[in-house]
Amino acid sequence: MPRTDTKQQRRRFRKLVDETARQLARHCRDYNENGDLVAVNHPKAQAVLERGFSRLLQSQFTPQVLKLSRAEGLAFPRQKPSEIPQSATPWIAVGADKSSYATYVLRWFEVSTGNSSTDRAIAESVMFSELYKHLQFSGFPVGGDA
Numbered sequence: 001m002p003r004t005d006t007k008q009q010r011r012r013f014r015k016l017v018d019e020t021a022r023q024l025a026r027h028c029r030d031y032n033e034n035g036d037l038v039a040v041n042h043p044k045a046q047a048v049l050e051r052g053f054s055r056l057l058q059s060q061f062t063p064q065v066l067k068l069s070r071a072e073g074l075a076f077p078r079q080k081p082s083e084i085p086q087s088a089t090p091w092i093a094v095g096a097d098k099s100s101y102a103t104y105v106l107r108w109f110e111v112s113t114g115n116s117s118t119d120r121a122i123a124e125s126v127m128f129s130e131l132y133k134h135l136q137f138s139g140f141p142v143g144g145d146a
Helices: 007-026 043-058 070-074 116-135
Strands: 029-031 037-039 064-067 089-096 102-109
Touching: 007 043, 043 064, 043 070, 043 089, 043 102, 064 116, 070 089, 089 116, 102 116
Parallel strands: none
Antiparallel strands: 029 037, 064 089, 089 102
């Protein structure tokens, strides 16, 4: 029986996923420190969103959680380095809301049980819980808590 999943088909799929993730990332908005809704346009933030949305698409819209570097987390609007403890780690969760809009949630927190897999499991649990709140709405949440 011939195999239908060829390397060429996988390459085309990957290219389509990457381009779609790039488009989704380009259209992301967040509130800045003044409360204005602005484009997320910092190259590091764009790269994080592309990576997250690419994983989301590859997983057939299963929400994803990524641990970020401090520099990546600070690249998003309204992040104030002076208000974020040095020991806090940024995490981002991405998913699709009830209207299939790509959605993300960025949070900073410290988890240090001494076991990296336990730390990750705790962080993922928190992030999925936060993301779930946002997936109940279509489009950007009205309340301004992204």
